[in-house]
Amino acid sequence: MQKKQLRREQALEYHSKGRPGKIEVVPTKAAKTQRDLSLAYSPGVAEPCKEIEKNPDDVYKYTAKGNLVAVISNGTAVLGLGDIGPEASKPVMEGKGVLFKIFADIDVFDIEINEKDPEKFVQIVKALEPTFGGINLEDIKAPECFYIENQLRDSLQIPVMHDDQHGTAIISSAALINALELQKKKIDRVKFVINGAGAAAMACAKLYLSLGAKPDHFIMFDKDGVLHKGRTDLDDAKKIFAVDKQDWTLEKAMKDADVFVGLSVGNVVTKEMVKSMAKKPIVFAMANPDPEITYESAIDVRDDIIMATGRSDYPNQVNNVLGFPFIFRGALDVRATQINDAMKLAAVKALAELTKSPVPDIVNMAYNETNIVFGPSYIIPKPLDPRLLSTVAPAVAKAAIQSGVAKMTIEDWDSYAIDLNKRLGLDNQLIRVLGSKARRDPRRLVFAEADNLKILKVAQILYDEEIAYPMLLGNEKKIRGIAASHNIDIDEIPIIDPRSDEQEERRKAFSEIFFKKRQRRGINKYESMKMMRDRNYFGCMMVETGEADGMISGLTKNYPDTIRPAIQVIGTEPGVKKIAGMYLLLTKKGPLFLADTTVNFNPTAEELADITMLVAKEVRNFNLTPRIAMLSYSNFGTSDSPEARLVSEATKIVKQKNPGLIVDGEMQASIALNNKILKENYPFSELVDQEVNTLIFPNLAAGNVAYNLLKEVGGADAIGPILLGLKKPVHVLQLGSSVRSIYNMSLVAVIDAQIKCKSTPGEAAKKSSWWNRPKK
Numbered sequence: 001m002q003k004k005q006l007r008r009e010q011a012l013e014y015h016s017k018g019r020p021g022k023i024e025v026v027p028t029k030a031a032k033t034q035r036d037l038s039l040a041y042s043p044g045v046a047e048p049c050k051e052i053e054k055n056p057d058d059v060y061k062y063t064a065k066g067n068l069v070a071v072i073s074n075g076t077a078v079l080g081l082g083d084i085g086p087e088a089s090k091p092v093m094e095g096k097g098v099l100f101k102i103f104a105d106i107d108v109f110d111i112e113i114n115e116k117d118p119e120k121f122v123q124i125v126k127a128l129e130p131t132f133g134g135i136n137l138e139d140i141k142a143p144e145c146f147y148i149e150n151q152l153r154d155s156l157q158i159p160v161m162h163d164d165q166h167g168t169a170i171i172s173s174a175a176l177i178n179a180l181e182l183q184k185k186k187i188d189r190v191k192f193v194i195n196g197a198g199a200a201a202m203a204c205a206k207l208y209l210s211l212g213a214k215p216d217h218f219i220m221f222d223k224d225g226v227l228h229k230g231r232t233d234l235d236d237a238k239k240i241f242a243v244d245k246q247d248w249t250l251e252k253a254m255k256d257a258d259v260f261v262g263l264s265v266g267n268v269v270t271k272e273m274v275k276s277m278a279k280k281p282i283v284f285a286m287a288n289p290d291p292e293i294t295y296e297s298a299i300d301v302r303d304d305i306i307m308a309t310g311r312s313d314y315p316n317q318v319n320n321v322l323g324f325p326f327i328f329r330g331a332l333d334v335r336a337t338q339i340n341d342a343m344k345l346a347a348v349k350a351l352a353e354l355t356k357s358p359v360p361d362i363v364n365m366a367y368n369e370t371n372i373v374f375g376p377s378y379i380i381p382k383p384l385d386p387r388l389l390s391t392v393a394p395a396v397a398k399a400a401i402q403s404g405v406a407k408m409t410i411e412d413w414d415s416y417a418i419d420l421n422k423r424l425g426l427d428n429q430l431i432r433v434l435g436s437k438a439r440r441d442p443r444r445l446v447f448a449e450a451d452n453l454k455i456l457k458v459a460q461i462l463y464d465e466e467i468a469y470p471m472l473l474g475n476e477k478k479i480r481g482i483a484a485s486h487n488i489d490i491d492e493i494p495i496i497d498p499r500s501d502e503q504e505e506r507r508k509a510f511s512e513i514f515f516k517k518r519q520r521r522g523i524n525k526y527e528s529m530k531m532m533r534d535r536n537y538f539g540c541m542m543v544e545t546g547e548a549d550g551m552i553s554g555l556t557k558n559y560p561d562t563i564r565p566a567i568q569v570i571g572t573e574p575g576v577k578k579i580a581g582m583y584l585l586l587t588k589k590g591p592l593f594l595a596d597t598t599v600n601f602n603p604t605a606e607e608l609a610d611i612t613m614l615v616a617k618e619v620r621n622f623n624l625t626p627r628i629a630m631l632s633y634s635n636f637g638t639s640d641s642p643e644a645r646l647v648s649e650a651t652k653i654v655k656q657k658n659p660g661l662i663v664d665g666e667m668q669a670s671i672a673l674n675n676k677i678l679k680e681n682y683p684f685s686e687l688v689d690q691e692v693n694t695l696i697f698p699n700l701a702a703g704n705v706a707y708n709l710l711k712e713v714g715g716a717d718a719i720g721p722i723l724l725g726l727k728k729p730v731h732v733l734q735l736g737s738s739v740r741s742i743y744n745m746s747l748v749a750v751i752d753a754q755i756k757c758k759s760t761p762g763e764a765a766k767k768s769s770w771w772n773r774p775k776k
Contacts, residue, residue, distance in 0.1 A: 009487065010461060015091060022094045023101075023108070028064070057407075059130070060335065064107060069134040069328055071096045071110045072125055077141035077164070080288070086112035089139055096138055096163075104325035104389060105423035106332065118144040122151045129156050133332050136324065137162040142199045143235060159331040159339045165203035167320035170327070170344055171380060172261065172284055172308070173207045174351035175318060178379040179306045183280040187212040190258035191278070194241075195250060195292060197222035201263040202237055207348070210341055215240050219253040221264075226253070251276075258282065266290025271301045279304060286310045286318050306376045315377040322381060323347060326389055329420070330396030334406035339396075346399035350392045354381050362386065365623040366433040368440035384432055389424065390417040430591050430622065434747040438467045443753040445746060446542050448535040448553035448562075450474040450495065455555065456488050458742045463493055468750050471548055473498060473535040498538035507532040510541040518568060536562055540569035543728050549753035550729030552745060555737055559598060559721075566723070566730035576725040578603075580611045581732075582618060583707045583720035584748075589673075592710075593619050593626075593694045597703040598721040598732075605646050609653035612696050614724040616661055619694055621755060628694040629672030629687060630654075630665025631702070636682060637666075647698050662686055669695065669706070719744045722752075729753045 015021065030036045038044050048062035060066040075089030076082075090112050097108030111128070115121045121144075125135065135158065137149055149162045180187055192213065194201055197220055205218060220227045220241045226248040227234060227241055234242060254260065254273040262269065262285045269292040274283065283298055285291035288310040295314040298307050308316035327347050331339055359372040359382075366384045381388060394413055400406040410416050445462070447455050450472030456479070459470035472479055476495045483490045497503060507529065514537070515528040523531075531537045536557070542548040554562040563579075572579060581598025584591055595615045596603065603611060612628060619626040630651045634644035647666035654663050664686040671678050672692045679688045697703030711718045718741065721732055729752040731745055 010464070022091075023097050023110070060133075065131065066133045066332060066335065067105075068107050068109065068132050069100060069136055069332075070125075070128060070132045071100070071108050071136045071138055072113060072128075073111075073138045074113050074115055074121060074140055076116060076139070076144070078139045083141065086114050093138060096136065099321055100136075100325050100328070102424070103321060104329040104393070106325065106328055116144075118147045118151075122148055122155075125152055126155060129158060132158060133335075134159040134328050135161075136328065137164075139164065142202075145199050146202075146235075146237070153338055157337045159328065159336050161324070161327070161339045162199065163320055163324045165199040166207075166339075166344060167323045168200040168263070168286065168318065169203035169207040170323045170347050171318045171320060171351065172204055172286065173211060173348040174322075174355070175284065175308050175316060175380045176208065176259070176282070177211065177348065177352040178355055178374070179282045179308075182306060182376060182379070183282060185258060185280065188214055190217065190282075191256065192218045192259045192261065193250070193253045193257045194218060194220045194261045194263070195268065196261075196263035196287075197227060197238060198263060201261070204261060204263065205241060206237070207344065210345060211348070219243055219248055219257075221248075221250055221253075260284065260292075262287055262292035264292060266292060267294075269293035271297050274298050274305070275301045277302070280306075282306050284308045284318065306379065308379065312383075316379050317383070318380065319383050321383050322351060322388065323392070326392035327396050329389065330393035331400060333393065333408075333416070334397045334400045334410060335408045336397075336400040337405045337407065340400075340403055340405055342403040343396045343399045343405075346395040347392050350395035351381060354385070354387060354391050355379060357387075360386065362433055362623040366436040368437055384436060386421075390420045393420055430624075431586065431744065431747070433623075434744075434751060435467065437754075438747045438750040439465065441750075441754050442466055442468050443549035443750045443757065444469045444471055444547075445749055445753075446471045446473060446539040446548040446551040448473050448539040448551060449555050449557070451478050451482065452555055453482055453486060454737070454739050454742055456483050456486070456490060457739050458746060459493055460488050460490060461739075461743060462746055463490075468746055471496065471542070473539055475499075496538075498535055499533050503538075507538070510538065510545070513545065514541065514569060517571075521568075531565075534565070536565040537569065540565045540730060543730065544569050546757075549757045550731070550749040552731050552733060552742070552749055554732035555735065555742070558735075559732060562730075562732045563599070563723070566726055570726055570728050570730060572725050573727050576614070577610060578607060579723055579725035580614050581721040582615055582724055583718050584622075584722065585707065585710050586717040586719070587710070587714065590691070591622075591624070591693060592716070594703055594707050594710075595694075595696055595724070596700060597697070597707045599700070599723075601700045603699065605649035605653060608647070608650035608696065608698070609657065611724075612650065612654050612663065613657060615694060615696065616658070616663075618722065618724055621751070624693060626662065626694045627687065627690045627692050628654075628661065628663040628665075628696060629667055629669070629692045630663065630696050631669050631672065632666035632698055633668060635667050635671055636685075643698055650696075662690055665696075717741075717744075719748060722748055728756055 029040060031040050052058045052062060071093045073089045073093055075084055075086040078084050078089045078092055090110060093110035093112060097110050100106040100108045113121060113124055115124060140148060145162055149160060152160045194205055209215060218241045226243060227238055228246040229242045229244055230246050251273055255276040256278045258278045259282045264287055266287050267290060274293060281302060283305060285293050286309060291309045295307055295309060298305055308318050310318055327339060356374045363382050363385050364372055367382060372378050394417060397410060401409050445468045447459060447470055449455055451474040459472060462468040462470050470493050472493060472495045475497055479495055510532045511529040515525050536553050539551040543551050579599055580596045582593055582595040583597050584593055593615060596611050600607060616626040630647050632644050632647040644666050651663060651665040654661060678685055697706060710716045723731055729749050731749045733742060733745060
């Protein structure tokens with residue numbers, strides 16, 4: 001399967017589909033009525049203009065400047081692509097803007113400048129100062145990037161940072177502090193070898209000096225060899241690290257070195273070089289995508305090594321996203337005039353210290369670990385750690401205040417940390433966590449409706465990203481025809497036609513198992529054989545017999561037609577009387593779990609309590625604490641109607657069965673989701689000062705209407721329906737689901753299979769002979 005080609009097609013579709021690009025401008029004020037428009041523009045807009053004219057600092061009070069960063073490039077050093085020009089760099093700059101927004105709630109305009117002359121570039125950027133609260137320089141080649149950043153930093157009154165330099169330096173410095181501590185070495189005594197002398201490498205070396213390293217303990221190489229005092233091409237920054245002798249080679253320098261830092265090209269360090277290093281060596285091989293030496297090769301020759309790379313598939317990933325969003329967040333929030341060394345060092349120390357504190361369950365879940373702890377395989381935080389924003393940003397802000405570059409101060413740091421966490425709901429983070437967890441232990445998913453373009457697109461993505469092993473059910477000729485006409489590569493994904501002659505023996509075997517299950521429940525032997533031609537029954541039997549780990553269906557079939565085979569073939573978990581349906585909605589306030597939205601029409605109080613318990617269990621599987629509101633049109637007895645009493649009684653039953661569960665009701669949705677009103681009017685409620693994340697509806701009509709309204713009118717992304725109570729994973733798509741929805745549902749199905757189909761990581765793959773056959 002040509003994964004490189006797949007990535008290319010998917011990347012192009014991602015950027016071009018719908019509205020081209022990745023960012024848009026969204027109004028933050030109401031603009032619906034004539035009065036709104038008069039306030040937003042003429043004549044009302046004149047009033048803030050006059051105030052800003054009198055006091056220019058009021059621009060932060062009346063405009064978005066204080067939360068607006070410019071990501072600026074001239075496209076001269078874009079990724080590994082080199083000088084590709086400003087237009088071609090724009091997708092990268094937009095992508096950087098996306099990261100600023102999702103990790104730190106910072107708004108971004110990307111600006112691509114058609115100018116290579118560094119002085120002219122500086123003048124252009126200087127002229128933009130009134131618009132922005134900060135400037136992130138990106139993908140500008142060395143040595144011009146040094147001059148540009150220095151000139152802008154010295155002349156502007158807003159923070160400026162070239163992330164390609166300082167991002168890597170900050171993250172690797174945090175990793176270095178912890179690695180030295182674990183190896184019991186002092187930074188002022190260790191010997192460094194640095195391969196690469198570009199912008200990032202020079203920034204790393206300078207920051208290591210700030211941490212206490214000695215300049216004469218460095219041997220540094222660039223493309224022309226060792227930096228030595230006889231060279232005439234070295235600038236002042238590089239002369240600091242020049243050595244006396246010019247006969248140094250990388251191999252010779254590595255002997256007895258304590259620390260190797262690579263920011264060069266892949267595969268230039270050999271096993272013998274690593275073997276020759278001092279006891280308890282530290283190797284940061286950060287070239288991408290191929291490190292200077294692979295993780296496997298390094299640990300193969302040294303069991304006392306601590307290693308970091310730039311890759312996510314190895315421990316200790318040095319990833320700039322651990323730094324720049326949170327550094328700018330802290331700088332903007334105190335209106336810092338620059339990002340100085342004190343602020344960078346504060347970020348370094350905050351990251352290093354965070355690594356030593358207990359890791360939240362949601363991070364363990366994301367990386368499929370039981371308990372991530374500080375040690376050789378964990379010397380820097382994981383990118384999905386939700387504590388980064390409320391840890392690094394305050395540290396940077398405090399350093400700005402203490403070093404005298406902040407125009408504002410923060411009095412209540414506890415409230416500031418809370419505000420930071422409120423800036424971002426858990427929705428984006430939750431999907432990233434689900435994707436990461438699924439990828440670490442992929443499972444075999446059967447798609448019962450594979451003769452559908454959307455299903456084939458998802459199958460290709462799942463295979464390409466190694467999130468799941470798709471198995472397609474349907475007519476092979478038809479499926480391959482659809483795939484070929486839309487340039488979807490499914491050559492190595494198995495296609496099984498339950499109706500084909502080749503599957504006759506399998507149908508017979510499945511039929512016999514099914515007949516034993518249903519022979520006294522209205523199914524005769526002939527019918528059981530006939531039903532195995534149905535893709536939903538066939539797929540469920542694959543799951544039941546262990547030939548697959550989960551099934552997804554329902555895109556083109558009615559809901560009951562998909563649920564019925566699952567109940568008849570797989571059945572419910574022990575102790576579960578009725579299954580239930582739940583939706584996960586990703587809202588601006590964070591994830592909301594809604595039930596029952598698809599299965600039970602008018603549950604009794606006992607049944608509603610059982611549904612609540614099933615939902616609570618599933619929410620915990622997402623590593624979230626369920627905080628449950630039992631919904632009605634009544635608030636704590638304001639109505640004595642049978643419907644209100646039913647919800648109240650269900651709440652009591654839940655509390656009796658699970659006293660530790662955070663649950664209350666009956667209550668209206670508006671009360672449940674507005675803690676201020678709840679606290680003022682019903683201070684006794686268990687949900688006071690709790691962020692409700694689970695809504696239980698009194699009946700199917702209420703739940704179904706609510707989730708559809710939230711999805712269509714409220715703009716929430718919906719994942720579901722997620723079936724609860726089945727012994728093994730079968731999940732039902734909503735009619736007409738989008739590719740994104742099917743993909744998200746697949747993530748849930750894989751994680752559900754990880755929980756319900758107990759096996760060691762990778763075992764599911766080993767069971768699939770088609771996956772293990774030679775690849776093209």
